[in-house]
Amino acid sequence: MRTKLLTVVLALLAGVLAALPARAAAPGAAPDAAVVPIQVSGPAASRFNLVVMGDGYTAAELPKFREQLDKHLNVLWSIEPFKSYRNYINVYAVEIASPESGLDCDPDLTAPRRDTPLQMGFWGGCNPGSVQRLLTVSQAAATQYADLVPGTTSANRQILAIGNSDTYGGAGGAYATASGGNALSALITPHELGHSLGGLQDEYDYYARGDRGAPYQGPEPSSIHHSLLTEQQMLAQQKKWFRWLGEPSESGGTIGRYEGGMYAGSGVWRPSAHSMMKTLGYYFDQVSRERMTQRISAKANLFQDSTPVGDVAADQVVWLQTLHPVDHELDVTWAVDGTALRTANARSVDLSTLELTPGKHTLTATIVDPTEFIRDPAVRPSAIRSWTIDTSLTAQPPAAPSPPTGSAPASTDSAPTFTASTPTDHPVSADEVVYAETAQSAGAIIWKVDGRIVDNPGNDRDLDLAPLQLTGRHTLTAEAGTETLTWDVDGVEPVVTPTMSKPLLQVQKPGGPEYIYNDAFTMGLAAQDDSAGYVVPEFRVDGDGWYNYFGWPTDASAPFRFTAEGTEIDQLVYGKLGVPRVVPWDDVPPGYGRHQVEYRAIDATGNIGTPRRFAVTLLRPAPACTTTITGVHDGPLYVGSGVTCLVDATVSGPVLVAAGASLVATDSRVNGPVRADKAADLQLLRSTIAGPVSADGVTRSLVAIGTTVHGPVSVTNSRTAEPVALAGNTVNGPLTCTANTPAPTNLQAPNHVSGPRSGQCARL
Numbered sequence: 001m002r003t004k005l006l007t008v009v010l011a012l013l014a015g016v017l018a019a020l021p022a023r024a025a026a027p028g029a030a031p032d033a034a035v036v037p038i039q040v041s042g043p044a045a046s047r048f049n050l051v052v053m054g055d056g057y058t059a060a061e062l063p064k065f066r067e068q069l070d071k072h073l074n075v076l077w078s079i080e081p082f083k084s085y086r087n088y089i090n091v092y093a094v095e096i097a098s099p100e101s102g103l104d105c106d107p108d109l110t111a112p113r114r115d116t117p118l119q120m121g122f123w124g125g126c127n128p129g130s131v132q133r134l135l136t137v138s139q140a141a142a143t144q145y146a147d148l149v150p151g152t153t154s155a156n157r158q159i160l161a162i163g164n165s166d167t168y169g170g171a172g173g174a175y176a177t178a179s180g181g182n183a184l185s186a187l188i189t190p191h192e193l194g195h196s197l198g199g200l201q202d203e204y205d206y207y208a209r210g211d212r213g214a215p216y217q218g219p220e221p222s223s224i225h226h227s228l229l230t231e232q233q234m235l236a237q238q239k240k241w242f243r244w245l246g247e248p249s250e251s252g253g254t255i256g257r258y259e260g261g262m263y264a265g266s267g268v269w270r271p272s273a274h275s276m277m278k279t280l281g282y283y284f285d286q287v288s289r290e291r292m293t294q295r296i297s298a299k300a301n302l303f304q305d306s307t308p309v310g311d312v313a314a315d316q317v318v319w320l321q322t323l324h325p326v327d328h329e330l331d332v333t334w335a336v337d338g339t340a341l342r343t344a345n346a347r348s349v350d351l352s353t354l355e356l357t358p359g360k361h362t363l364t365a366t367i368v369d370p371t372e373f374i375r376d377p378a379v380r381p382s383a384i385r386s387w388t389i390d391t392s393l394t395a396q397p398p399a400a401p402s403p404p405t406g407s408a409p410a411s412t413d414s415a416p417t418f419t420a421s422t423p424t425d426h427p428v429s430a431d432e433v434v435y436a437e438t439a440q441s442a443g444a445i446i447w448k449v450d451g452r453i454v455d456n457p458g459n460d461r462d463l464d465l466a467p468l469q470l471t472g473r474h475t476l477t478a479e480a481g482t483e484t485l486t487w488d489v490d491g492v493e494p495v496v497t498p499t500m501s502k503p504l505l506q507v508q509k510p511g512g513p514e515y516i517y518n519d520a521f522t523m524g525l526a527a528q529d530d531s532a533g534y535v536v537p538e539f540r541v542d543g544d545g546w547y548n549y550f551g552w553p554t555d556a557s558a559p560f561r562f563t564a565e566g567t568e569i570d571q572l573v574y575g576k577l578g579v580p581r582v583v584p585w586d587d588v589p590p591g592y593g594r595h596q597v598e599y600r601a602i603d604a605t606g607n608i609g610t611p612r613r614f615a616v617t618l619l620r621p622a623p624a625c626t627t628t629i630t631g632v633h634d635g636p637l638y639v640g641s642g643v644t645c646l647v648d649a650t651v652s653g654p655v656l657v658a659a660g661a662s663l664v665a666t667d668s669r670v671n672g673p674v675r676a677d678k679a680a681d682l683q684l685l686r687s688t689i690a691g692p693v694s695a696d697g698v699t700r701s702l703v704a705i706g707t708t709v710h711g712p713v714s715v716t717n718s719r720t721a722e723p724v725a726l727a728g729n730t731v732n733g734p735l736t737c738t739a740n741t742p743a744p745t746n747l748q749a750p751n752h753v754s755g756p757r758s759g760q761c762a763r764l
Contacts, residue, residue: 031096031097031098031099031117032096032097033053033094033095033096033117033145033148034094034095035092035093035094035095035148035149036092036093036094036095037090037091037092038052038069038073038091038092038093039073039086039089039090039091039423040090040091040423041086041087041088041089041090041423042090042304042420043151044090044149044150044151044152044156044157045151045156046300046301046304047088047089047090047156047299047300048088048089048090048156048157048158048296048299048300049089049090049091049092049149049151049152049156049157049158050089050090050091050092050157050158050160051092051094051146051149051152051157051158051159051160052069052072052073052091052092052093052094052160052161052162053093053094053095053096053118053142053145053146053159053160053161053162054069054093054094054095054096054098054161054162054163054164054180055096055098055103055116055117055118055119055120055137055161055162055163055164056098056100056101056102056103056114056116056120056163056164056165057096057097057098057101057164058097058098058099058100058101059097061098061101061164062095062097064164064180064181065093065095065162065164065180066093066095068162068180068181068185069093069162069180070533070534071185071186071534072162072178072180072185072186072189073091074533074534074535074536074604075186075187075189075190075534075536075548076186076189076190076193077602077604077606078536078538078548078602079190079276079283079284080250080283080284080289080373081284081289081292081293081296081371081373082190082292082296083326083327083606084325084326084327084328084371084373085293085296085297085325085326086326086606087323087324087325087326087422087435088296088297088299088300088323088325089296092149092152094145094146094148094149096117096118096145098114098115098116098117098164099115099116100114100115100116101114101164102114102116102164102165103116103120103121103122103135103163103164103165103167103179104116104119104120104121104122104125104126105121105122105123105125105126106121106122106165106167107122107132107167108123108132109123109126109128113126117141117145118137118138118141118142118145118161118163119137119138119141120135120136120137120138120161120163120177121135121136122134122135122165122167122169124136131207131208131209132167132169133168133169133170134169134171135163135165135169135170135171135177135178135179136171136177137161137163137171137175137177139174139175142159142161142175143159146159154174156299158176158193158196158197159174159175159176160176160177160178160189160192160193161175161176161177161178162177162178162179162180162185163177163178163179163180164180164181165179165180165181165182166179166181166182167179167182168182168184168185168188168553168570169182169188170185170188170189170191170192171192172191172192172193172194172195172196173195173196174196175196176189176192176193176195176196177192178192181556182556183550183551183552183553183554183555183556184280184281184550184553186548186550187280187281187548187550188280190276190284191276191277191280193292194276194277194284194288194292197292197295197296197299198288198291198292198295199291199295200223200224200225200277200288200291200292201221201223201225201226201261201262201277202261202262202263202277202278203225203226203260203261203262203270203275203277203278204260204261204262204263204278205259205260205261205263205264205265205266205583206263206265206583207263209570209571209572210571210584212265212583212585213260213263213264213265214264214265215264215265215266215267216228216262216264216266216267216268217267221262221268223262224240224241224287224291225240225241225261225270225271225277225285225287225288225291226261226262226268226269226270227239227240227241227257227268227269228267228268228269229269230257231245231256231257241255241271241286241287243375243376244271244286244287244290244375247286249271249272249273249275249285249286249545250275250283250284250285250286250289250545251272251273251274251275251276251282251283251284251285251545252272252273252274252282252540252544252545252580253272253273253274253544253545255271255272255285255286255287256271256272257269257270257271258270258271258272258273261278271285271286271287272285272287273580274545274580274582275287275288276288278582279580279582280548281547281548281550282545282546282547282548283545283546286373289373290373290374290375290376290379293371293373293374293381294374294379294381297369297381298381300323301323301383302322302323302330302367302369302381302382302383303320303321303322303367303383303385304321304322304323304420304437305320305321305437306318306319306320306321306365306385307319307320307387307440309385309386309387310387310388311387311388311389311390311393312351312363312387312388312389312390312393312395313351313389313390313391313393313394313395313396314351314352314354314356314389314390314391314393315351315352315394315395316351316352316393316395317348317349317350317351317395318348318349318351318363318365318387319347319348319440319441319442320332320347320348320365320367320385320441321347321420321437321441321461322347322367322461324422324433324435324461324462325369325371325433326432326433326606327431327432327433328370328371328433328464329345329433329459329462329464330367330368330369330370331345331367331368331369331370332345332346332347332365332366332367332459333365333366333368334346334349334363334364334365335363335364335366336354336356336361336362336363336364336389337361337362338362338364341354343458344457344458344459345458345459346458346459346460347441347459347461348441349363351363351389356389356391357391358391358392359391360388360389360390360391361388361389361391362386362387362388362389363386363387363388363389364384364385364386364387365384365385365386366382366383366384367382367383367384368380368381368382369381369382416438416439416442416443416445416480416481416483417438417439417480417481417483418436418437418438418478418480418483418485419437419438419439420435420436420437421434421435421436421437421478421485422434422435422436422487424485424486424487426488426531426604426605427487427488427489427490427531427605428465428476428487428488428489428490428605429465429489429490429491429605429606429607430465430466430468430469430470430471430474430489430490430491430607431465431466431606431607432465432466432606433462433463433464433465433466434462434463434465434476434478434487435461435462435463436461436478436480436485437461438480441461443480443481444460444480445460445461445478445479445480446478446479446480447460447463447476447477447478447479448476448477448479449468449470449474449475449476449489450474450475451475451477454468463476463478465489470489470491471491471492472491472492473488473489473490473491473492474488474489474491475487475488475489476488476489490530490531490603490605490607491607492529492530492531492607493603493607493608493609493610494527494528494529494535494601494602494603494607494609495527495528495529495601495609496525496526496527496528496537496599496600496601496609496612497525497526497527497528498523498524498525498526498599498612498614499523499524499525499526499559500515500521500522500523500524500614501517501521501522501523501559503515503516503517503521504516504517504518504619504685504686504705504706505686505705505706505727505728505749507728507749509615511613511615512612512613512614512615513614513615514614514615514616514617514748514749515614515615515616515617516616516617516619516705516706516727516728516747516749517616517617517618517619518618518619518620518621518622518685518703519563519564519618519619519620519621519622520561520562520563521561521562521616521618522559522560522561522562523539523559523560523562523597524559524560525537525539525549525560525599525601527601529601529603529604529605529607531603531604531605532604533603533604533605534604535601535602535603535604536548536601536602536603537549537599537600537601538599538600538601538602539560539597539598539599539600540597540598541577541578541595541596541597542578542595542596543596543598544580546600549599552574553569553570553572553574554569560574560575561574561575562575562576562577562591562616562618563575563576563577563591564576564577564578564590564591564592564618564620565581565590565591566580566581568584571583571584573586576588576591577591577592577595577616577618578590578591578592578593578595579591591618592618592619592620593617593618594615594616594617594747594748595615595616595617595618596613596614596615597613597614597615597616598611598612598613599611599612599613600612615748617747617748619703619722619725620701620722622645622664622666622681622683622685622701622703623643623662623664623680623681623700623701624643625643625644625645625664626642626643626644627642627643627644627645628644628645628647629644629645629646629647629649629651630646630647630648630649631648631649631650632649632650632652633646633649633650633651633652634652634653635652635653636651636653636654636655636656636672637651637653637654637655637656637670638655638656638658639655639656639657639658639661639662639663639679640658640661641658641660641661642661642662643661643662643663643664643681644661644662644663644664645663645664645665645666646663646664646665646666646668646670646687647666647667647668648666648667648668649665649668649669650668650669650670650671651668651669651670651671651672652671652672653671653672654670654672654673654674654675654691655670655672655673655674655675656675656676656677657674657675657676657677657679657682658677658678658679659677659678659679660678660679660680660699661679661680662679662680662681662682662683662700663676663679663681663682663683664681664683664685665683665684665685665687666685666686666687667685667686667687668687668688669687669688669689669690670687670688670689670690670691671690671691672690672691673689673691673692673693673694673711674689674691674692674693674694675693675694675695676694676695676696676698677696677697678696678697678698678699679695679697679698679699680698680699680700680701681698681700681701681702682695682698682701682702682703682704683701683702683703683704684703684704684705684707685703685704685705685706685707686705686706686707687707687708688707688708688709688710689707689708689709689710689711690710690711691709691710691711692709692711692712692713692714692733693709693711693712693713693714694713694714695714695715695716695718696714696716696717696718697716697717697718697719698718698719698720698724699718699719699720700720700721701720701721701722702715702718702720702724702725703724703725704725704726704727704729705725705726705727705728705729705747705749706727706728706729707729707730708729708730708732709729709730709731709732709733710732710733711732711733712731712733712734712735712736712755713726713729713731713733713734713735713736714736714737715736715737715738715740715744715761716736716737716738716739716740717738717739717740718740718741719740719741720740720741720742722742723742723743723744723745724737724740724742724743724744724745725744725745725746725747726744726745726746726751726761726764727745727746727747727748727749727751728746728749728750728751729751729752730751730752730753731751731752731753731754731755732754732755733753733754733755734753734755734756734757734758735751735753735755735756735757735758735761735764736757736758736759736761737758737759737760737761737764738758738759738760740760743760744760744761744764745764746764750764751764
């Protein structure tokens with residue numbers, strides 16, 4: 001979060017920010033409040049204003065509110081379209097010291113009610129007929145505090161109330177809410193803004209968790225992202241999300257037709273398997289992103305300023321100023337009497353160069369947002385202004401701007417002065433479109449990187465840094481007349497360090513490490529950057545949608561846990577490998593087998609790190625132990641029945657596994673041969689065998705991974721449910737495999753064999 005170090009109330013007068021020295025109290029509210037500008041991209045009257053206020057934070061806990069707000073905002077800026085349209089948004093924090101810490105009915109209805117300014121509470125405000133996660137706020141109190149931010153109104157602002165709680169919860173509508181400290185809290189904010197700003201519906205196939213919703217019974221929904229139509233009907237009728245069908249979804253999978261949504265378990269369909277409006281952690285899909293882009297743009301004015309509308313002289317320079325997306329320029333076209341002029345996207349036109357016939361003509365300027373986020377022409381952001389050119393008029397020289405009180409008189413030569421720009425108090429990313437505006441768009445702007453002029457024809461108010469392919473740190477300047485603006489360009493990618501739980505085997509390959517596990521494993525992602533602000537780590541599995549790494553749902557500091565079936569927490573499912581399972585009734589195959597996991601981070605400046613990856617193979621878990629041996633076992637070991645597990649054990653003698661019995665050796669040593677005849681299971685995991693290994697006719701599972709065998713290995717006549725797995729072993733002798741069904745595999749982790757390899761193991 002790019003927080004300006006101010007703790008004063010700001011007033012926005014005539015489009016100019018002026019700092020006031022004291023806190024302002026909300027009318028009728030006991031606690032004082034301080035309005036702190038977090039991001040001010042322009043006058044409140046011409047921007048979308050996000051007003052964030054905390055509830056249940058005592059004076060001593062306000063630093064906690066600021067830290068949580070930093071995380072909430074940086075997660076928001078990592079998600080499109082907020083990332084690309086960040087410059088359309090002002091953010092103000094309203095800091096309110098609460099008499100008591102916490103929220104009402106947290107975590108249950110028996111919990112006390114707290115004395116807090118916004119009266120936030122779970123269970124829909126302590127309503128037994130509601131659900132725990134519904135976190136409500138006093139709309140009257142929230143409005144009073146939001147009104148402290150000058151220039152904001154209900155028409156140009158969104159209120160977000162963050163509550164001091166680690167319990168999962170939030171709500172959408174005119175007043176969005178989210179708990180501040182839950183591992184998933186920062187993801188609640190964009191989801192609830194999807195409701196309150198975008199008018200999007202929940203894509204849940206349940207209302208009460210754990211209970212699948214009844215089939216949908218209504219007519220065609222008005223929701224833009226729910227439908228009863230088939231894909232063929234959408235295309236034929238050109239309705240709903242027909243323009244996006246068949247494309248890879250930004251939230252994973254393909255844009256198509258997936259059953260369930262609007263709390264109905266069946267009978268209604270949504271565009272993506274799991275977008276932001278169904279599963280916290282994924283991005284908005286294209287359908288929802290298009291709506292959010294439209295709504296953000298509608299809250300701001302594409303025309304930020306211009307030559308006053310009316311009559312203009314034929315020798316006049318007519319100018320305009322636009323909004324500035326972070327990642328692209330807006331298109332500006334000029335036309336006279338309907339004929340387009342060749343202006344190369346310039347923000348001004350010199351009418352004296354047009355050789356107009358005497359009389360009056362109509363000049364129009366059209367601003368269009370060319371973003372790829374919008375395909376419906378009916379909602380593409382655009383604006384038009386018109387002037388009447390009167391050739392009988394002569395342009396008047398512009399008046400010099402009034403100098404600030406106490407400064408030297410203004411120059412009479414109308415030297416250009418900067419009036420707005422990309423903020424200079426924090427770094428810009430190396431692929432950002434940086435902008436600067438001058439009074440009445442006068443004069444040319446000269447852009448330099450590290451002192452060298454950058455060619456920028458056409459619209460010289462915007463400079464796209466992406467084509468420069470900058471890496472590392474650089475200095476960017478914009479010069480107009482005698483004034484200079486300076487930015488630090490941050491071309492340093494954030495760094496993510498993964499921490500994996502102990503695998504059965506790790507193999508380093510050119511494309512990244514590969515791990516083998518049997519059953520659950522964990523992954524921690526620690527993201528760092530050389531610039532200040534919360535860094536957002538992400539990961540994705542098998543090319544599915546990027547997923548926010550938030551730790552673990554019950555503990556933000558705990559690593560993420562992967563299993564074949566997923567882990568159920570509060571009737572939702574997390575961490576399932578392969579095809580995701582979101583709710584317990586999702587019918588998807590278990591996630592055993594090989595998977596690719598990619599991870600990256602997005603820093604506070606907006607740089608997206610280059611993804612790194614690892615491969616992981618998840619095997620079925622070893623059978624449950626009926627006998628466990630640790631330490632030293634003197635003499636031979638005979639396993640006649642059940643499942644004997646050696647865990648950090650040493651067996652001083654040979655081991656024989658009888659028919660139907662099982663042996664699982666983990667981090668153990670056998671000082672002698674191991675023989676299994678028609679055994680149910682033989683699993684040798686990260687162990688050492690000082691003698692030959694012979695397995696004949698194993699019936700359920702045969703796994704040897706990361707094990708050293710001092711002697712020959714023979715695997716014959718196995719009939720197992722999964723292929724015999726021989727991976728990453730060291731065999732000091734020959735390796736022979738014959739008549740095994742299915743054929744053995746090395747799980748792409750070759751064995752090191754000093755003797756000959758033969759039969760089915762010839763290539764292992």
